[in-house]
Amino acid sequence: xxxxxxxxxxxxxxxxxxxxxxxxxxxxxxxxxxxxxxxxxxxxxxxxxxxxxxxxxxxxxxxxxxxxxxxxxxxxxxxxxxxxxxxxxxxxxxxxxxxxxxxxxxxxxxxxxxxxxxxxxxxxxxxxxxxxxxxxxxxxxxxxxxxxxxxxxxxxxxxxxxxxxxxxxxxxxxxxxxxxxxxxxxxxxxxxxxxxxxxxxxxxxxxxxxxxxxxxxxxxxxxxxxxxxxxxxxxxxxxxxxxxxxxxxxxxxxxxxxxxxxxxxxxxxxxxxxxxxxxxxxxxxxxxxxxxxxxxxxxxxxxxxxxxxxxxxxxxxxxxxxxxxxxxxxxxxxxxxxxxxxxxxxxxxxxxxxxxxxxxxxxxxxxxxxxxxxxxxxxxxxxxxxxxxxxxxxxxxxxxxxxxxxxxxxxxxxxxxxxxxxxx
Ligand code: SF4
Numbered sequence: 276x277x278x279x280x281x282x283x284x285x286x287x288x289x290x291x292x293x294x295x296x297x298x299x300x301x302x303x304x305x306x307x308x309x310x311x312x313x314x315x316x317x318x319x320x321x322x323x324x325x326x327x328x329x330x331x332x333x334x335x336x337x338x339x340x341x342x343x344x345x346x347x348x349x350x351x352x353x354x355x356x357x358x359x360x361x362x363x364x365x366x367x368x369x370x371x372x373x374x375x376x377x378x379x380x381x382x383x384x385x386x387x388x389x390x391x392x393x394x395x396x397x398x399x400x401x402x403x404x405x406x407x408x409x410x411x412x413x414x415x416x417x418x419x420x421x422x423x424x425x426x427x428x429x430x431x432x433x434x435x436x437x438x439x440x441x442x443x444x445x446x447x448x449x450x451x452x453x454x455x456x457x458x459x460x461x462x463x464x465x466x467x468x469x470x471x472x473x474x475x476x477x478x479x480x481x482x483x484x485x486x487x488x489x490x491x492x493x494x495x496x497x498x499x500x501x502x503x504x505x506x507x508x509x510x511x512x513x514x515x516x517x518x519x520x521x522x523x524x525x526x527x528x529x530x531x532x533x534x535x536x537x538x539x540x541x542x543x544x545x546x547x548x549x550x551x552x553x554x555x556x557x558x559x560x561x562x563x564x565x566x567x568x569x570x571x572x573x574x575x576x577x578x579x580x581x582x583x584x585x586x587x588x589x590x591x592x593x594x595x596x597x598x599x600x601x602x603x604x605x606x607x608x609x610x611x612x613x614x615x616x617x618x619x620x621x622x623x624x625x626x627x628x629x630x631x632x633x634x635x636x637x638x639x640x641x642x643x644x645x646x647x648x649x650x651x652x653x654x655x656x657x658x659x660x661x662x663x664x665x666x667x668x669x670x671x672x673x674x675x676x677x678x679x680x681x682x683x684x685x686x687x688x689x690x691x692x693x694x695x696x697x698x699x
Contacts, residue, residue: 290695
């Protein structure tokens with residue numbers, strides 16, 4: 276049951292009986308500071324402070340389940356392991372190491388309760404291994420962990436956005452265009468939307484902003500959806516416009532088969548999303564500066580109040596006429612999805628890069644005024660009595676589930692650690 280990961284955690288948080296520790300050669304050991312866990316190559320803990328036989332040492336600590344693992348892991352020939360101040364093993368198997376190393380065995384200092392709790396977490400095969408136990412973890416522990424998870428989620432997400440800015444000499448308008456396009460794909464069609472934006476430069480769109488039909492022609496044409504002839508005049512007109520614009524800008528359309536329609540609600544069809552994206556591009560001349568200027572969700576909603584061209588009132592695809600005529604505006608859930616996944620992160624990134632601490636805080640508060648996402652992951656936590664009350668929490672729970680719970684990384688999670696420590 277004991278693993279290196281669990282053993283390191285027990286050491287890092289002093290979850291063992293700390294009194295009466297002696298090295299294999301009989302010297303008394305007092306751990307003043309266990310060291311900083313090193314996740315890179317080299318010894319497991321750095322800058323530890325350990326008193327061994329009356330002398331206080333400062334340096335690195337290496338940990339193994341058995342003494343012989345030192346040799347198995349090839350540390351003997353590795354100069355990075357010459358200055359280890361303490362070799363901590365779960366079980367000292369009597370192996371004599373060729374280089375003088377002070378060895379401390381901890382097997383008999385383990386707390387059965389800690390081990391039982393760890394086993395409970397690691398052997399639970401449910402969707403949430405801490406099911407039934409997490410309720411007792413202090414609110415403050417969960418709240419702090421959720422804040423860190425949100426930061427971690429955005430850090431991962433914004434890495435590629437930062438790269439985009441660096442490569443484009445801080446072209447924020449273009450970044451927003453590309454991210455907005457990806458968001459209009461709403462997961463299922465995200466990849467083709469990303470390709471669509473890449474194939475159609477923003478400056479081409481900007482030149483035709485005063486002509487909604489040309490913007491639609493550019494988008495539908497580049498999406499590869501204008502390659503046939505139809506009964507309706509609308510797609511035929513778009514095709515004609517696109518033929519001219521394609522030649523003018525030497526554009527290369529995507530293959531149509533990239534777009535997914537299967538098992539989707541018609542309101543989410545890529546045709547409808549492209550028409551709504553076209554409407555957004557047409558009506559938002561200064562979208563980036565408007566986004567940055569907004570401070571509340573109430574101010575953001577009107578920016579995303581877009582409706583597809585009237586042809587789409589009674590169509591979900593070209594030529595297929597619907598009896599019921601309904602304007603295809605971006606629904607509230609879609610708007611909130613865009614606020615969570617594009618608007619808030621870009622405002623956060625902008626404030627961070629401008630070192631506007633106040634605005635960074637404001638974006639995080641803004642997310643707390645957006646309703647939480649409802650999806651398979653938030654449903655798991657909801658069922659467990661751990662609901663998200665706003666989008667900052669649902670984002671944190673998504674990060675928690677994908678990055679930790681589903682990968683059984685309970686020992687790296689603050690909730691798991693709290694359960695282990697018994698601070699419930
Ligand atoms: S990672 Fe944390 S929250 Fe997720 S199941 Fe494990 S202990 Fe619970």
